Structure formats: C-alpha cells, structure tokens
Amino acid sequence: MKTPSAPLKITWIIGLILGILGIIGHYFHVEFLTEYNYILLLIGFVALAVGTTFKGL
Structure with a gap:
C-alpha cells in the first residue's frame, strides 16, 4: 500500500473551494x-x- 503524500497546493485549494461551496449551498439558498x-x-x-494518493497531483 502506498503511503499518502501531500497534494499540490492547487489541488488542495480546488478541493477546499469546492467543499466550501458545497457547504454554503447546503445551508444557504444560492440557486x-x-x-x-x-x-x-x-x-x-x-x-x-486523489491528490493524496498520487504523488505530484
């Protein structure tokens, strides 16, 4: 089994932004x-x- 690695900064930022937008969409009515x-x-x-599973992504 591979050891997890830190994702690239851009991958982490994209995942974080999408997660935050999903949470905002759940609690507030934004079309x-x-x-x-x-x-x-x-x-x-x-x-x-995926970013933590594959190195360099």
Whole structure:
C-alpha cells in the first residue's frame, strides 16, 4: 500500500473551494450551489483523496 503524500497546493485549494461551496449551498439558498451542493462536496473530497494518493497531483 502506498503511503499518502501531500497534494499540490492547487489541488488542495480546488478541493477546499469546492467543499466550501458545497457547504454554503447546503445551508444557504444560492440557486446554483443549492442545486449541486452534494456534487460539489463529492468532487472536492475526491480531488483531495486523489491528490493524496498520487504523488505530484
């Protein structure tokens, strides 16, 4: 099993922004964000998971 590595800064920022937008869409009524809040959270989590799994991503 591979050891996790730190994701690139841009990967981490993208995952964090998508996660925050998903949370905002869940608690506040913002047209686009409310409609896709779970998808945004999922994509943000996947970006962070892939970034820690593969080195240099």
